[in-house]
Amino acid sequence: MGIEIEIEIEMKQKTLLSVNHLTKTYQQGKKQQPAISDVCFNVYENEFLAIMGTSGSGKSTLLHILGMIDSPDKGTITIQNQLEPFMFEEPHATAFRAEQIGFVFQAFHLLKDLTVEENIALPLILKGESEKIIKEKVKKQLERVGLSSWGTYFPGQLSGGQQQRVAIGRALITEPPVVLADEPTGNLDYNTSLEILELLSELKTTKGQSIILVTHDPLVARPAMLIALCFFMMDGLLMNILLLLMLMTWIGLLKSSKK
Numbered sequence: 001m002g003i004e005i006e007i008e009i010e011m012k013q014k015t016l017l018s019v020n021h022l023t024k025t026y027q028q029g030k031k032q033q034p035a036i037s038d039v040c041f042n043v044y045e046n047e048f049l050a051i052m053g054t055s056g057s058g059k060s061t062l063l064h065i066l067g068m069i070d071s072p073d074k075g076t077i078t079i080q081n082q083l084e085p086f087m088f089e090e091p092h093a094t095a096f097r098a099e100q101i102g103f104v105f106q107a108f109h110l111l112k113d114l115t116v117e118e119n120i121a122l123p124l125i126l127k128g129e130s131e132k133i134i135k136e137k138v139k140k141q142l143e144r145v146g147l148s149s150w151g152t153y154f155p156g157q158l159s160g161g162q163q164q165r166v167a168i169g170r171a172l173i174t175e176p177p178v179v180l181a182d183e184p185t186g187n188l189d190y191n192t193s194l195e196i197l198e199l200l201s202e203l204k205t206t207k208g209q210s211i212i213l214v215t216h217d218p219l220v221a222r223p224a225m226l227i228a229l230c231f232f233m234m235d236g237l238l239m240n241i242l243l244l245l246m247l248m249t250w251i252g253l254l255k256s257s258k259k
């Protein structure tokens with residue numbers, strides 16, 4: 001009976017990443033600064049996770065570790081149920097990023113001397129893809145992010161929202177299973193932020209990719225709550241928002257019953 005249930009869950013939700021007890025403390029001069037503490041969660045295929053939380057609560061640190069840009073002091077990440085013991089060391093970290101992860105940052109990080117097409121093509125060029133394949137894929141990607149007629153422009157000639165679309169196109173050209181977005185709307189106005197949020201959520205529905213979006217902007221967090229599974233970070237601890245709300249309601253009820 002138990003085995004049947006496990007098989008059913010496995011068929012419905014494939015685990016891409018399993019994050020187990022991640023902990024990271026930075027040394028700031030003589031002071032120890034805890035950044036994340038005992039963080040555990042799973043990322044399933046075709047899932048949109050939103051992580052909210054105040055400034056300094058550890059959101060970027062967590063994304064950096066998930067993307068192997070930084071390493072934890074303690075804890076592990078299993079990728080599709082496989083544990084690679086040296087995953088945070090080179091060349092494993094770079095190989096993992098190239099195959100599994102797409103990054104979108106607040107500051108776009110586009111190369112200003114390359115055109116939109118060239119920026120989007122960059123991960124494929126680094127992978128050594130043929131010119132024909134690169135051309136085809138870049139054309140499709142430009143359509144997908146709504147920039148078909150902007151391919152030969154340079155980033156400096158584009159608006160902030162358009163530049164973020166280029167960055168999303170570049171992050172997705174290799175079709176990574178997991179997309180990490182750290183405050184992707186932080187430099188954009190409200191309407192453009194909603195467009196970018198919509199574009200990210202389309203990835204889930206059309207390509208089955210999983211997105212982890214980090215934000216501390218309440219204007220983005222509110223619509224994200226309608227489309228994503230939401231977590232809240234506070235002092236390095238990660239909590240499911242539904243559980244947090246239930247806990248707060250329970251504490252409220254407890255207090256009012258004591259009055």
Ligand SMILES: Nc1ncnc2c1ncn2[C@@H]1O[C@H](COP(=O)(O)OP(=O)(O)OP(=O)(O)O)[C@@H](O)[C@H]1O
Nearest residue numbers: 026033034035054055056057058059060061062216
């Ligand atoms: N490279 C570093 N060296 C030392 N301390 C760091 C470093 N990176 C982050 N920290 C510290 O770790 C804590 C978490 O930082 P982090 O950047 O993850 O927060 P955040 O939630 O992303 O904040 P924000 O919303 O402002 O981007 C902070 O107290 C910060 O000062």
Ligand SMILES: [Mg+2]
Nearest residue numbers: 059060061182
């Ligand atoms: Mg941050």
